[in-house]
Amino acid sequence: MTSSQQIKRALGPIAAFLVCILVVFFILLISFHETKLTQFGVYGTRPRSIYAAVSTILATLITMFISSQLCLLWLQELASQASEADADVDTTRLEAKWRVVLGVGSLTERFKSLRVQLSYLVAGLITAAIVASVTPSASTQSFDDYRPQISSGAPYPFSIYCASVFPPGQTPRGYFWNLSNGSRLYVNAPGGGCPTRWALRLTYGINVISPEDYAYTDSGVYIHASAMGAPISIYASRPGFSNRLLELTNKYNSEVIRTTQCVPVMKSNPVSCRSSGTLQVGANNLTAIADDRSCVVQALLPIDPRTTNAMAKGLCATGKVGQATMVLGATSAYAGWLALSMGDQSAYDAISAAADRGDTSARYVVTCNMDATNVYEFRNVTFSTRSKINGTAALRLSADGDTECSRPANYSQDMSGLLAEVAVAPWQVLLENTGLDGWFDTIANFAWINDGAIMRTRFAYNNSRNGLEDVLGITAALVGAYMNSTTVTIPASAIVANMRVGSGYRYAVAFILPPLIAAMAIALLTWRALRRTCPSTVKNWVKLPRNTWGSTSAVVNAVEHVENVPKLH
Known part of the structure; x- marks a missing residue:
């Protein structure tokens, strides 16, 4: 061959x-x-x-x-x-x-x-x-051209609108702080479209059972404690806010897995409360006075607080922009519930026992300080569309650890608008039932475990000491998340699902x-x-x-x- x-x-x-x-x-x-x-x-x-x-x-x-x-x-x-x-x-x-x-x-x-x-x-x-x-198999691809918009944190550009600066010589009604140049920073708390106007309904997403899993829900998203107060525009599309997230999901046919961006979050609770203050009881009125007398709240009632359950509560702007004082005072059985919200179990037991005997002489006063001037920090926050909470698929927002990220270059250095809104955030929950018996209805839903009137021992904030502080602090974070003044565009990344060989x-x-x-x-x-x-x-x-x-x-x-x-x- x-x-x-x-x-x-x-x-x-x-x-x-x-x-x-x-x-x-x-x-x-x-x-x-x-x-x-x-x-x-x-x-x-x-x-x-x-x-x-x-x-x-x-x-x-x-x-x-x-x-x-x-x-x-x-x-x-x-x-x-x-x-x-x-x-x-x-x-x-x-x-x-x-x-x-x-x-x-x-x-x-x-x-x-x-x-x-x-x-x-x-x-x-x-x-x-x-x-x-x-x-x-399913894979992912990163896109760095995603550019969400968030509130700049600065005051609103128009007078008599949410949080605005009034020139010297003008005295606004409501909550305001005096500025060094003689002008005043005013918060129009009940203003239509203002974040403070939504305070009451936003609180109903607070998680008191397992706050370590998530602090609260908002717009169907589970917000982890590490991302409280993050701007709503990075995790939901709502009227009046940036719709960049909606544009992103539409562009990629809802295959967006997660987005990551550096935004301000509330790292610690701006509220601290103590059992202190004065309560003056009249025939048809109740006056609660903060222990430092920086806030006095008078409630005119259709009932006699000397013989029945009643409560007076309110908020006053004090000190620097971002600071406020709250005072709550209660009589009879309401005094016991106020004590329970403070984690004062012994006072609650004693007052409840007295109320059961028909004794209405119980009194309880709480003074709370709000200081939002040093609670915000910029962190990389991830919005995930495919997370799981207790084995159930969920939308989730959480920070990537507790490390601070670099503040976006175009983010305003003046956060006074945000701080002012946050400082008066609890105003609405403190006005509940004013003109009636003053009962703090919404706070009562979250300041303790209602099933059995159990004192709370687990909180969203690491520095919360009782349920009342935690509720008021989360309310502040929620209102801050809805800040809707002038916006800035920030860099971000988006991870999108795709297929690979x-x-x-x-x-x-x-x-x-x-x-x-x-x-x-x-x-x-x-x-x-x-x-x-x-x-x-x-x-x-x-x-x-x-x-x-x-x-x-x-x-x-x-x-x-x-x-x-x-x-x-």
Whole structure:
């Protein structure tokens, strides 16, 4: 046989070897290099089915070619052994080997020819290796062109609107602070569209059961304690606020997984309360006076507070912008509930026992200071659309640790508007039932555990000491989140779901083993074939002893048509 004939007959095994090597490199490539199938979005059932069918068909064709060349090499190996055997060869064993190589051997015969079976098994696994390697999986892609807008924290640019500066000589009504230049910073707490106007309804998302999981919910989002007070525009789309988040979700077909941005959050509770102050009780009025006399609240009542339950409560702007004083005073059984909100269990028990006996002489006064001047800190906050709270899918907002991030360059240095709004945030919950009995209805829902009147011991803020402080502090954070003055654009990143080829996990490298081992087997069998001379046809491979044709004719007939099996020597 000429050299050209030898090369021609070796093309099949060489091609199979090269295909195996290409499969190995392909698997390595998609394991270490992410190949995107979509820019954003994941495949539905139909695209996945089509993808799986096409990849399986291609992988099967590749495996069939490799397996066929491996089979021919084993046939040549066996034929070479048969041609070199003498007349006393064990024909039964020879027949068994033929059947195993041709894939029709029994289980026992296959076990005795383990090398052949293992090579076929490995080759057969190439289909699984390829399909597993290219199976599409969910992945993510980061986009840095997302630019949300948040409130600048500065006062509002218009007079008589939420938190505005009045020039010298003008005295606004309501809550205000005197500024160093003679002007006044005024908060229009009941103003329509102002954050303080929403204080009451915002409190109903406060979590008193497991505040370590989330502090409160707002607009369907679970807000972790680390992100309290973060601007609403980064986690919800509401009328009157920036709609950049809505634009982002529309752009990527709601496949946004999370966004991250550096924004101000309320790191600690600005409220501290103490059982102190004075309560003056009249026939139809109740006057609560703070212990430092910085705030005096008088309640005119349709009842006699000397003989029935009553409460007076309110807020006064004091000191610097962002500071205020609150005072709450109560009589009879209401005094006991006020004590419970302060975590004063002994006072609550004593007052409740006295009230049950008809004794209405109990009095309880609380003075609280609000100081928001040093509670804000810029942190990287992540809004996640695919989190879980107690095993349930949820939208979640949380800070990435407690490390401060760099304040965005275009964020206002003047946060007095935000501080002013936050300082008077509890005004609405403190005005509840004014003109009636003054009961602090909303606060009562969250200052203790209502099921059994249990004193709270778990709080959203690390520095909260009782339920009253925690409720008032969270109310301040919620109002601050809704600050809607002039806005600034800040840098942010968005992570969007998409599809990639393969899993992306490093263990996928193990899928190279079937094609790699198959390549080694083909190389070994080819090398061994090059070292010996074999008959040119399958029929000539088999040297049958006398009187044994009947037992081996089936094998010969099965391969008689293969006249050009590679002959390598």
